Amino acid sequence: MSLVLKDIRKSYREPDGQPLPILDIGQFSLNSGEQAALLGHSGGGKTTLLNVIAGITVPDSGSVTIDGTDITRLHEVGRDRFRAQKIGFVFQTFNLLPAFTALENVLLGMSFSGKKIDRRRADELLALVGLAHRLHHRPGRMSVGEQQRVAIARALANRPSLLLADEPTANLDVKNEQTILELIRGACEQNKVSLLMVTHSLDVAGRFTRVEKLADFNRAGRAA
């Protein structure tokens, strides 16, 4: 089992001090190498859930177990290190650093893992996403599709066991959407990486064998 969520609860405080429940999930799991789409509407807690899985946001209660490690029990530095080594992240807005070239953005992904920087793998990953000829270009000089490819290569740089994708195609046109989806899924399959993609698009979700509706297992979402 690659990912197991159990009894996850997360609330935020409203301005009047009242708790606003965002997540209330009994159980959710993802097998090793499995790919799933998590369908949810805007404000439904999708991004918060990904942040909880990535160890960026600490849940109020419950456990997040990835490859046998309950990351909620790790201290912050441990969670950071775990995230760097085991989790890849692809964002809706690509989130590349504008001062860094494509290659440097991928190498940056390796910098915080504590492992030796593997330039060769970075080259290979950029070649895998079709950017072997754009290694030294900065994001500002690339198309949105190319930027998302760089983000995919960066997410896979540390050989993660889990890739979290937060609406990775939301900013792309239809042609790029298809290409990027295929690229993410293919790369995960090739690298034996579990994939959890959150989306509000039925079209995108429809390309996955396993599709979960967040509202079905997020009791907080249902209450909202």
Next chain:
Amino acid sequence: MNLVSIAWKSIRQRWLASSLTALSIALGVALMVAVLVINGVVTRMFDQNATGFDLIIGAKGSPMQLVLNTIYFLDRPIENIPYKYYLDLKKKSWVAHAIPFALGDTTADGKYRIIGTIPEYFELEFVPGRKFQLQPGGKFLEGTFDAVIGARVARAYGWKVGDKFPIAHGGDVRDIHDQKFTVVGILAPTGLPIDRAVFIDYEGFYKIPGHEMTEQEARAEAQARRGADGDAEIMVPAISQGAEAAGKKRPATGGEPISDEQKRVTAVLVQMKGSGPAEQAALTFLVKPLINKAPVAQAVNPIEQIKKLLVDVVGNIRIMLLAMTILIIIVSGVGIFVSIYNSMADRKREIAIMRALGAPRLTMFSIIVAEAVLLCAAGGILGLALGHGLVFVAGPIVEARSDILIDPWFFEVQELMIMPALLILAVVVGLVPGMTAYRADVARGLSD
């Protein structure tokens, strides 16, 4: 990819703001360097090692003025004392060397002092451990109308051995003596006021019409001495500038010999006898009050006056310069702080991305501090170069206006402190932006 290269990328991304910040630091450091160099120059100029003499004896008046006249060749000369006083002094058992100085005249354009003295002056150490050196082809004073000139004077006028020059009486450029002096030697540069002095033979000085007292004045002076208790040394009256001016108008004495009564000296520089500095200091301590008690002359310990000068004048300048330097450092520091802190708002997302990629909080803090350190280091190195460049450009101007010699290549020891101080400053000013990065909310940063 390490912290420094990540920080450097960040600096490059904001190159305009970063360059301006580094430039502001560079300007601060440049000013600091200039302040340190000038402070060093002034301190060295008035350093207590600026003379090799134990006592300076001159007419009653300001002790400081006497020292400024004879050691630094600054300020107007005070009154004179009789030449016979000098001759008596020379015979005293406690005197090892007594060097007369006759001051008042200048080069024809009024820029450099003429000092009438004796050849023995050049045999002594002008500061402890340093003897006069001549540039090749020169010699010290031998003939009556010989002149030995300082390196700066030679450079200013382009004079070389064999050149002849006139002098201005009393520094009045409209009153040029007919008698010309010949350059026989050019002193090697010393970095001291000696470099801007022109030494001529004391006898030659009195061969020039107008320098000696009239016979009438000399007789009146001698009568005044006899009128009291017959003690020739204590009854010599001070001679006014008016009398000097009157003497100037008389016809030239031509080649007639001048009696000792008609001669005067502005100051006598004395080296005490003694087996070592302690004994010489003890003798100085004993003799000084005896001379001062008598009405003719005052004896000044130049070291005491120089120390006083250092504390009262140079000390205050130093404090002012130090305050300026501290202010410059603070302003530069605030500049870095403002620049980095302002950029933090734009960098929330950047920080959040790196945190999402697994960068610990401490790493983000370190990147920001490294950025401040890099900016400071770049600014500091540029500032050191600019500072010496500034001194290089301003040196000749300061020198021309104040007669203070400035060596642009001189490196003050305190400059070694600039870079470490800047790095500490960088860490201090990087702390708050660094803490902002440390505390950054990743989830919020990614969603903004």
